[in-house]
Amino acid sequence: MADKIFENNQVTIAGKIVSDFEFSHEVYGEGFYMVDVSVNRLSNFVDYIPVMVSERLIDTSQSYIGQYIYVTGQFRSYNRHEEKKNRLVLSVFARELEFMEQEEEDVKSNQIFLDGYICKEPIYRKTPLGREIADLLIAVNRSYGKSDYIPCICWGRNARFASGFTVGAHVQIWGRIQSREYVKKLSELETEKRIAYEVSVSKIEYLDDKNY
Numbered sequence: 288m289a290d291k292i293f294e295n296n297q298v299t300i301a302g303k304i305v306s307d308f309e310f311s312h313e314v315y316g317e318g319f320y321m322v323d324v325s326v327n328r329l330s331n332f333v334d335y336i337p338v339m340v341s342e343r344l345i346d347t348s349q350s351y352i353g354q355y356i357y358v359t360g361q362f363r364s365y366n367r368h369e370e371k372k373n374r375l376v377l378s379v380f381a382r383e384l385e386f387m388e389q390e391e392e393d394v395k396s397n398q399i400f401l402d403g404y405i406c407k408e409p410i411y412r413k414t415p416l417g418r419e420i421a422d423l424l425i426a427v428n429r430s431y432g433k434s435d436y437i438p439c440i441c442w443g444r445n446a447r448f449a450s451g452f453t454v455g456a457h458v459q460i461w462g463r464i465q466s467r468e469y470v471k472k473l474s475e476l477e478t479e480k481r482i483a484y485e486v487s488v489s490k491i492e493y494l495d496d497k498n499y
Contacts, residue, residue: 296362296400300336301387302390302396304355309321319340355389362378404425406424418443421446423438423449445491461488
């Protein structure tokens with residue numbers, strides 16, 4: 288059963304560490320720390336992806352800024368309570384990591400596979416230039432009855448296909464994790480720059496569970 292859970296949420300990223308480790312939380316005496324990793328896109332854009340690492344995997348008291356790292360794990364979410372409402376916080380949970388001498392071109396730098404369920408009506412729209420987009424929220428089961436809620440964005444034909452999904456539909460998604468800067472309005476006078484994370488979908492399949 289545990290293997291099945293790990294199979295439905297698989298991430299690999301390769302990139303450069305761009306921050307020091309920052310303490311996140313502790314579970315049964317095991318400390319978990321956050322670190323930011325920059326991952327290059329083909330378009331010369333850079334995604335900054337937060338990675339959660341156990342102190343048992345690496346010496347989190349050291350600085351590794353500038354070093355290249357290869358991480359395999361899962362894309363996870365939790366709700367953080369702020370400003371009188373919950374905010375979905377996403378990060379890559381590292382199950383394994385290794386250092387690389389340099390950025391290796393033959394290594395797939397950013398890949399994700401999710402097997403989950405549509406948990407919110409898809410939002411379909413078109414850009415001013417006519418490009419089709421669909422926003423999805425996917426619930427992916429985790430052990431101990433928990434779920435991760437992962438925002439995904441589809442384009443073109445995939446967007447049109449996904450726009451017809453209903454809540455509860457079982458889907459599989461392949462893509463990459465991307466970061467996106469946006470401005471959050473805090474009050475009439477105050478704004479704040481934030482970063483959102485989502486899965487940019489390259490392939491999506493609908494599973495008819497009646498056949499399983």
